[in-house]
Amino acid sequence: MSCFLDFGISISSLDLQCTIAACLAFLYTYAMHILKYSLIFLLMLGLAFVSTQASARDGAKESAQEKAKENNDHVQMKDDALRTVFSNTVMVGEYRTYRDITKTFTYREFHTVDGTTDYKEGRKHEDGLWKIIGGDKICYKYPNSDYYTHTYCFFVYEFEGCYYKFTPSNMTLRGPRSWNSWSSRAVREGSGHSCAAAVG
Structure with missing residues (x-):
């Protein structure tokens, strides 16, 4: 073959x-x-x-x-520490995004011991209420405002004297989704601190 x-x-x-x-x-x-x-x-x-x-x-x-x-x-503020930061304090801050209605980034808010606030943003001046919810969130509402009509809650983290607020939607079980996802940040008036670039 x-x-x-x-x-x-x-x-x-x-x-x-x-x-x-x-x-x-x-x-x-x-x-x-x-x-x-x-x-x-x-x-x-x-x-x-x-x-x-x-x-x-x-x-x-x-x-x-x-x-x-x-x-x-970044240290998360909770319970008494969170309350102490804001109680009887003027917070001088800025929003991450430009506020179209008030034509500004900045705001000032005085937090009284009894849970009321005096809020100023551009020409807007609002009377508000603040309280600590769940030990780890600070929440605000402005009953007489036509502009701020919801309850606004934030988780607060401190870094070098600057207090960063994060909305619940920007949080995970391990903390913020990104440290750049803060909605506003502020310093205590008279503290001498600033937030990366100075505010107030």
Whole structure:
């Protein structure tokens, strides 16, 4: 029996005469070569995957460490500490976004001990109420205002004498989604502190 083999390799004769056993032996040898190089390729692919996964884990670890450092730098105000910060205090602050109606970024709000506030934003002047809810949120409402018609609650974090307010929608179980997602920030009047760029 004769068989014709053309695998793109050099053979002494194009019309190779072979027995069934010789053909099978040749095919087996050729298949072993293919298997060997396939295994080498898969091994290299596996090593590349492991290396990529390790790099990703290292990156995630570094990111988590940076996040932890940021969390350690920002102190959440709670309970009596939160109440003490605002009670009998004028907060001089700014909003993250421009206030179209009042044409300003800035505000001032005096918090009395009895839970009332005197709020000024541009030409707006409102009488409000403030209270601590759940031990970790400060909430405001302005009963006589046509502009501020809801109850507004915030989580408060302090960093170098600046108090950052975050809405509940910008919070996670581990803290703010981003430290840049604050809605407003303020300092206590007369404290001498500022918020990155000075306010007030």
